Amino acid sequence: MKNKKAVILLSGGLDSATTLAIAKSRNFDCYALSFRYGQRHETEISHAEKVADFLSVIDHRILDIDLAAFGGSSLTDKSMKVSKDRTNIGKGPIPLTYVPARNIIFLSYALAWAEVLGAFDIFIGVNAADYSGYPDCRPEFIEAFEKAANLATAAAVENKGTFKINTPIIEMTKAQIIKTGTALGFDYSLTHSCYDPDEAGRSCGHCDSCKLRLKGFAQANLKDPIEYQK
Amino acid sequence: MKNKKAVILLSGGLDSATTLAIAKSRNFDCYALSFRYGQRHETEISHAEKVADFLSVIDHRILDIDLAAFGGSSLTDKSMKVSKDRTNIGKGPIPLTYVPARNIIFLSYALAWAEVLGAFDIFIGVNAADYSGYPDCRPEFIEAFEKAANLATAAAVENKGTFKINTPIIEMTKAQIIKTGTALGFDYSLTHSCYDPDEAGRSCGHCDSCKLRLKGFAQANLKDPIEYQK
Secondary structure (H helix, E strand, O other): OOOOEEEEEOOOOHHHHHHHHHHHHOOOEEEEEEEEOOOOOOHHHHHHHHHHHHOOOOEEEEEEOOHHHOOOOOOOOOOOOOOOOHHHOOOOOOOOOOOOOHHHHHHHHHHHHHHHHOOOEEEOOOOHHHOOOOHHHOHHHHHHHHHHHHHHOHHHHOOOOOOEEEOOOOOOOHHHHHHHHHHOOOOHHHOOOOOOOOOOOOEOOOOHHHHHHHHHHHHOOOOOOOOEOO | OOOOEEEEEOOOOHHHHHHHHHHHHOOOEEEEEEEEOOOOOOHHHHHHHHHHHHOOOOEEEEEEOOHHHOOOOOOOOOOOOOOOOHHHOOOOOOOOOOOOOHHHHHHHHHHHHHHHHOOOEEEOOOOHHHOOOOHHHOHHHHHHHHHHHHHHOHHHHOOOOOOEEEOOOOOOOHHHHHHHHHHOOOOHHHOOOOOOOOOOOOEOOOOHHHHHHHHHHHHOOOOOOOOEOO
């Protein structure tokens, strides 16, 4: 029997890499989609390539999209400083690293590619640990997007299938994510999480993303294989 | 009192230009958003600029987005021929000019910009005449997207407001659209509809889009001010 196809959003980080490993373990033919979106950490993309390679995807597309054109996030706006400390984030629960409408844009592109491929499964590595900070990581958003996707597309209207947005790690802790990927044979040295790496690409160890990652490895009783700045 | 801001999707065609004229007539400060998406009719963009100028928008952004990377539409895929005749469209109700997931991508970008601007109104010129052909022009899709938008964004989570996707021409016939814009003082010579213009930018008069436009002007008892190929 022919495998079903899936489009997987891949950032080069730990969550999306694990999500791709899970999609592969479910026997999907995997098509990975990454974005260059004016983020300061372009090193993400080279990690996405390594991960896609390691997990033998059928195709990996990297799209240039111009989220920086609108500003509004410390990840894309060079005039804003990346927060390295949660106590510095300031008023309200939304971190400065939030990129306006990012996941809805990423999922829309994934949907476009899925429709052209004849795929009905899209995988995204949103995770509970991000709920409080990032509204577009919540299950209710994912469900609402799935509904819109099934109304937006010719494939759905012609009854060729129903799009499903798969979120296999949404309820996992970081430790569970790391244990799951490790059990599937994934090599986390290929991933990258830091918001603020140095010129050699080494992680800072102090930003929110590094802290979350290091805590995850500690709780999983595993050693993080990537290199940190001294 | 300060005017509210709105983001208006603007293609350079008749529908979106009228939609912008309506937003302006409702006293919004208008921010127009256009896309270069690998379409063959790049001349659209220059018309969008003229329309934005004529209607004195506060800002007009033109984003390059790579929908052609996925293929699947005669509008972005140079290997597919644009249909000039509805009887040639082939099997099923979806025209070859359908671009996979286009409106969901466009609306997602509009949402990103709106969030950065502090705008809660987005205008899109979807229209009933397109329902049968383009699934992402239907009111049920627009409603589903609006729901997803209000779950996706920090602005909505922080109770700063509720996003509204405005579709002022959705129930209008082409004739009604043209009459409405004309009554608002809009100059349709600035717009462009043809899928297949010649090198001088003149419309073919035979493609679906030209036919729909010409029929609209005829039914409105108005003369189409643009130039057609002999």
